[in-house]
Amino acid sequence: MSTQITRTDAASAGLAATQVAPTEVVETDAAIAAAARDAASRTVVDPVERDAGAEPGRPPRRTSIVRLFARGRRPSWTLVLAVAVIAIAVLWAVAPWLFTAYDPIDGVPAEKLLAPSPEHWFGTDAIGRDLYARVVYGAIHSLSGALIAVTVGLAAGTLIGVLAGSVGGVLDDILMRIVDVLLSIPGLLLSLSIIILLGFGTVNAAIAVGVGSVASFARLARSEVVRVRRSDYVEAAFGSGGTFFSVLRRHVLPNSLTAVVGLAALQFGTAILAISTLGFLGYGAPPPTPEWGLLIAEGRNYVATAWWLTTLPGLVVLVVVLSANRISQSIGRRAR
Numbered sequence: 001m002s003t004q005i006t007r008t009d010a011a012s013a014g015l016a017a018t019q020v021a022p023t024e025v026v027e028t029d030a031a032i033a034a035a036a037r038d039a040a041s042r043t044v045v046d047p048v049e050r051d052a053g054a055e056p057g058r059p060p061r062r063t064s065i066v067r068l069f070a071r072g073r074r075p076s077w078t079l080v081l082a083v084a085v086i087a088i089a090v091l092w093a094v095a096p097w098l099f100t101a102y103d104p105i106d107g108v109p110a111e112k113l114l115a116p117s118p119e120h121w122f123g124t125d126a127i128g129r130d131l132y133a134r135v136v137y138g139a140i141h142s143l144s145g146a147l148i149a150v151t152v153g154l155a156a157g158t159l160i161g162v163l164a165g166s167v168g169g170v171l172d173d174i175l176m177r178i179v180d181v182l183l184s185i186p187g188l189l190l191s192l193s194i195i196i197l198l199g200f201g202t203v204n205a206a207i208a209v210g211v212g213s214v215a216s217f218a219r220l221a222r223s224e225v226v227r228v229r230r231s232d233y234v235e236a237a238f239g240s241g242g243t244f245f246s247v248l249r250r251h252v253l254p255n256s257l258t259a260v261v262g263l264a265a266l267q268f269g270t271a272i273l274a275i276s277t278l279g280f281l282g283y284g285a286p287p288p289t290p291e292w293g294l295l296i297a298e299g300r301n302y303v304a305t306a307w308w309l310t311t312l313p314g315l316v317v318l319v320v321v322l323s324a325n326r327i328s329q330s331i332g333r334r335a336r
Contacts, residue, residue, distance in 0.1 A: 146209075
């Protein structure tokens with residue numbers, strides 16, 4: 001009797017094993033297929049929705065990248081405010097007539113040195129010109145000069161840094177010694193020396209400021225290129241038969257220029273401040289050009305009686321520079 005019971009239990013267990021095994025195999029195959037599909041599409045698939053079951057041949061719902069960004073990567077209000085300030089300054093430079101109806105050059109002598117009011121937001125200067133209109137129309141001179149300065153520094157400095165970091169050897173030593181010489185000279189003194197050679201004007205001042213920033217771009221670009229060149233995937237690219245220029249274009253430059261872009265945003269604010277300083281000293285645009293530094297210089301003789309002539313244009317320069325620095329800080333964090 002016991003022998004028959006044992007044989008019956010064994011037969012039942014074998015039957016159960018044969019019944020369960022195909023189900024487990026099917027589930028395993030489905031999991032492998034789902035993992036292969038995720039790897040091929042390079043997307044994140046919600047495991048809850050996958051386990052709930054989907055129609056055959058219908059791809060499961062992907063997790064929304066926008067929803068994830070909105071949930072955990074929301075930009076701070078200071079960054080939004082900085083972008084808004086820069087956008088307004090750019091609009092001033094592109095279409096100043098949309099923001100004021102006053103002429104920035106011609107004034108009304110009877111309305112000279114009026115305090116800020118609803119009619120004249122920033123007041124008027126010594127010959128009756130609307131100061132807000134002059135600030136708005138002066139954005140094109142200050143921002144375009146800063147853009148020229150950043151372009152000069154970014155192009156020349158990045159070229160020097162990439163050549164020094166990628167080629168190395170004697171060329172690296174020569175270029176870096178030239179960069180050290182540029183760094184040893186104070187930026188304002190170097191800019192003044194170049195302006196004396198080129199002549200006065202906003203464009204010449206911008207070129208002078210750009211030359212002063214070449215050394216900073218060159219050192220940063222070289223350090224980033226050297227860091228990327230020592231990585232494993234670059235060595236693998238060379239080992240797989242990649243040429244120098246192809247590896248430089250496809251692997252080194254895309255992974256080493258993000259920090260340089262962040263420095264360019266920082267230098268944009270610095271260039272605005274430097275060009276305004278040169279304009280204040282009289283090396284920038286000549287009067288009656290409404291350049292921001294020149295506006296502050298024209299109002300310094302009226303500080304005791306008309307404080308708005310220097311304070312309000314100075315606040316505009318300060319806010320724009322701080323906004324550019326805030327954007328640069330955000331770019332630098334994303335680069336890290």
